[in-house]
Amino acid sequence: MIKYLGKPVSRGIAVGPVCVLENGDLPVKRLKIKDAEAEILRLEAAREQAKEQLSVLYEKAVEEAGQAGAAIFEVHRIMLDDEDLFGAMREMIRREMVNGEYAAAMTGDYFSEMFAGMEDAYxxxxxxxxRDVVNRLIxxxxxKQVETANPGEPSVLVAEDLSPSETVRLKREQILAFVTVRGSVHSHxxxxxxxxxxxxxxxxxxEFAGIKNGMTAAVNGFDGTVIFDxxxxxxxxxxxxxxxxxxxxQLLKSLKGKENVTADGRKIDIFANIGNVSDVARVLENDAGGIGLFRSEFLYLERETIPSEAEQFHVYRQxxxxxxxxxxxxxxxxxxxDKQASYLKLEAEANPALGCRGIRLCLKRPEIFKPQLRALLRAAVYGNLAILYPMITDRTEVEQVLELVQEAAKELEADGVPYRIPEQGIMIETPASAMISDELAELVDFFSIGTxxxxxxxLAADRQNESIGELYDPRHRAVLAMIRMAAENAHRFGKRVGICGELASDTDLTEEFLRMGIDxxxxxxxxxxxxxxxVREL
Known part of the structure; x- marks a missing residue:
C-alpha cells in the first residue's frame, strides 16, 4: 500500500486499475537555417493548422464538457493570435537564424516561466x-502526430501533468479519475x-518507480487522498x-435542467456566488442560472502590487x-x-467596518478604480456581464461612479478599444441604502441585497465578534423589513432585485422571499x- 496526499480539484471517488501516461513534451533540436522568411511562413502555416485542430477539439469538448468547458479552447485560439508571443518567435528566427521548432520552444518556455512567476494563482x-499551445505548434x-493515450479499459490515469488537449482527446468512458504530480486548482x-x-x-x-500499470488505485477527489495497492x-x-x-x-442530478418554479407557477432565478475563477466549474456543475456575485477581491489580495488593467481584463473575459x-x-x-492589501498603505482605523471600504475607497483612489472599470467595459464585449458596486449609502456616490464609467468609456473610445457599457447595479447592504432605495432605483438597473x-x-452587531454572536441575527424582523422595502422600491421602477448574502440559502425563508417578489x-x-x-416544493 502506497498513500499520497495531493490537492483535490474535482470532487468524487474512484477505484480502478492504474494507467501511467508518459510526458507529452516533444524533443526539439536547434538547427541553423538559410532563409528566415521561409521559416516564418512555415511557422504561420503551423499556426493556421493549430487553429483548425483547436476547432475540432472545441467540438469534442462541447460533447464532453458543454460549451463552457469548450471555451477553454477558444482561449487557446486567442493565444495563437497573440502578437507578443508570435512576434517573439519571428524575431528569434530572424535574429538567430534558427528553425521554427526551436524558436517556438524557447519562446514558449520564456512566456510559460513568466506566467509561472506571477503572484496571482490564476x-x-x-x-x-x-505549454499546450506551443507543443501543438511544435x-x-x-x-509529428500528437498521440492520444489509450488505456484500453476504464482506468485511473497517473501523469506528471495533463494538458487540456490531452484531457479532451481521451475517451471520457475510459477515465475513472486522474492524478498528477504537477498542476493547479486554477488550471484549465x-x-x-x-x-x-x-x-x-x-x-x-x-514516485513513479513504485507505480505500475494495472495496479489498483483509490482516488478521493474530496480530500486529495490517493492510495495505490x-x-x-x-x-x-x-x-x-x-x-x-x-x-x-443521483438525487441532485434529478434536479438538473429543471426550472426554479413553484407548484403555482412563481419563477425565480437561482445564481451562484464565487470568489475565484476556479469556482466557475462548480457553478456549472450545480446548474446555476448564472453568477450572482463574483467577488473581484481575489485579484487584489495576497499580492504586492495592484493588478493591471490587462490582467483583470483577461480574468473577467475568461x-x-x-x-x-x-x-x-x-x-x-x-x-x-477585514480585506486588507498591504500595498494600498491604508491608514489604521479604530472601526474599519465603518471606515474607508468598498466604493468609498474606490472613489478616493481612482488609480485603483479606473483600471478595473476599463477592464470590465472591455470584457463586457465577450458575454452577459453586469457590474455591481458595494457599500453605497447615498445617491451622490452612485452619480460619481456613473460619471467615472462614462469617462472610462470615452478613454476606450479614444484608444480604439472595443467596449460595452453593461447593466450597472448596487449592493443594498447599509440601512441608508435600504431607506433611500426609492431614490437609488432611479439611477441603476438592479439591486443586489447583501444580507x-x-x-x-x-443591528449594530459586529458579525465577527463572537462575544455578541447572539445579537447578530440576519433573520431579525428589521432586516427582513429592509429587504422587503428595497424589493418594493426596485419593482416600483421596474428594476430587478436579488439577494446575494448568506440568507439567500436559508430555505426556511425561501417562501417569504418569493412573497416579497425577490427575482x-x-x-x-x-x-x-x-x-x-x-422552490419546487412550495
Whole structure:
C-alpha cells in the first residue's frame, strides 16, 4: 500500500486499475537555417493548422464538457493570435537564424516561466496553457502526430501533468479519475475535470518507480487522498463512500435542467456566488442560472502590487467565456475592513467596518478604480456581464461612479478599444441604502441585497465578534423589513432585485422571499440544487 496526499480539484471517488501516461513534451533540436522568411511562413502555416485542430477539439469538448468547458479552447485560439508571443518567435528566427521548432520552444518556455512567476494563482496556472499551445505548434512544424493515450479499459490515469488537449482527446468512458504530480486548482485541466465530472487530484508527490500499470488505485477527489495497492479494509471503506456519493449525486442530478418554479407557477432565478475563477466549474456543475456575485477581491489580495488593467481584463473575459452567455454579475473591488492589501498603505482605523471600504475607497483612489472599470467595459464585449458596486449609502456616490464609467468609456473610445457599457447595479447592504432605495432605483438597473453586512449594520452587531454572536441575527424582523422595502422600491421602477448574502440559502425563508417578489437568489454553488428543491416544493 502506497498513500499520497495531493490537492483535490474535482470532487468524487474512484477505484480502478492504474494507467501511467508518459510526458507529452516533444524533443526539439536547434538547427541553423538559410532563409528566415521561409521559416516564418512555415511557422504561420503551423499556426493556421493549430487553429483548425483547436476547432475540432472545441467540438469534442462541447460533447464532453458543454460549451463552457469548450471555451477553454477558444482561449487557446486567442493565444495563437497573440502578437507578443508570435512576434517573439519571428524575431528569434530572424535574429538567430534558427528553425521554427526551436524558436517556438524557447519562446514558449520564456512566456510559460513568466506566467509561472506571477503572484496571482490564476495567472500562474496559464503557464500550462502556453505549454499546450506551443507543443501543438511544435508537433505541426515537425510533422509529428500528437498521440492520444489509450488505456484500453476504464482506468485511473497517473501523469506528471495533463494538458487540456490531452484531457479532451481521451475517451471520457475510459477515465475513472486522474492524478498528477504537477498542476493547479486554477488550471484549465482542473476546470475540464470538474465539468466532465472526473474525480481529480493534482500536486500529488507520486514516485513513479513504485507505480505500475494495472495496479489498483483509490482516488478521493474530496480530500486529495490517493492510495495505490490499497488493502481489502481500505477498499471496503472507499467503496462504501463511493456508494453513498452515488446516491447523493443521483438525487441532485434529478434536479438538473429543471426550472426554479413553484407548484403555482412563481419563477425565480437561482445564481451562484464565487470568489475565484476556479469556482466557475462548480457553478456549472450545480446548474446555476448564472453568477450572482463574483467577488473581484481575489485579484487584489495576497499580492504586492495592484493588478493591471490587462490582467483583470483577461480574468473577467475568461469567466464570461466559461459561462457561455449566462449572466455574470461582477462586484467591483470591496477592499477595506477585514480585506486588507498591504500595498494600498491604508491608514489604521479604530472601526474599519465603518471606515474607508468598498466604493468609498474606490472613489478616493481612482488609480485603483479606473483600471478595473476599463477592464470590465472591455470584457463586457465577450458575454452577459453586469457590474455591481458595494457599500453605497447615498445617491451622490452612485452619480460619481456613473460619471467615472462614462469617462472610462470615452478613454476606450479614444484608444480604439472595443467596449460595452453593461447593466450597472448596487449592493443594498447599509440601512441608508435600504431607506433611500426609492431614490437609488432611479439611477441603476438592479439591486443586489447583501444580507451579511445589512444585518450587522442594522443591528449594530459586529458579525465577527463572537462575544455578541447572539445579537447578530440576519433573520431579525428589521432586516427582513429592509429587504422587503428595497424589493418594493426596485419593482416600483421596474428594476430587478436579488439577494446575494448568506440568507439567500436559508430555505426556511425561501417562501417569504418569493412573497416579497425577490427575482433572484444567489447562493454558494453547492446550495443551488437544494434551494431549487425548496422552490419546487412550495
Amino acid at each position: 495567472m500562474r496556472a496559464r503557464a500550462a496553457d502556453v 508537433a505541426n512544424l515537425s510533422g 485541466t482542473a476546470i475540464l475535470a470538474r465539468m466532465m465530472g472526473i474525480p481529480a487530484v493534482v500536486c500529488a508527490p507520486v 490499497p488493502t481489502e479494509e481500505e477498499l471496503a471503506v472507499v467503496r462504501k463512500k463511493l456508494a453513498g456519493e452515488g446516491e447523493k449525486s 469567466v464570461l467565456q466559461l459561462m457561455a452567455g449566462k449572466r455574470v454579475i461582477i462586484r467591483t473591488v470591496d477592499l477595506g475592513a 451579511n453586512d445589512l444585518a450587522q449594520y442594522a 433572484e437568489l444567489s447562493v454558494a454553488p453547492g446550495m443551488v440544487l437544494k434551494v431549487r428543491k425548496r
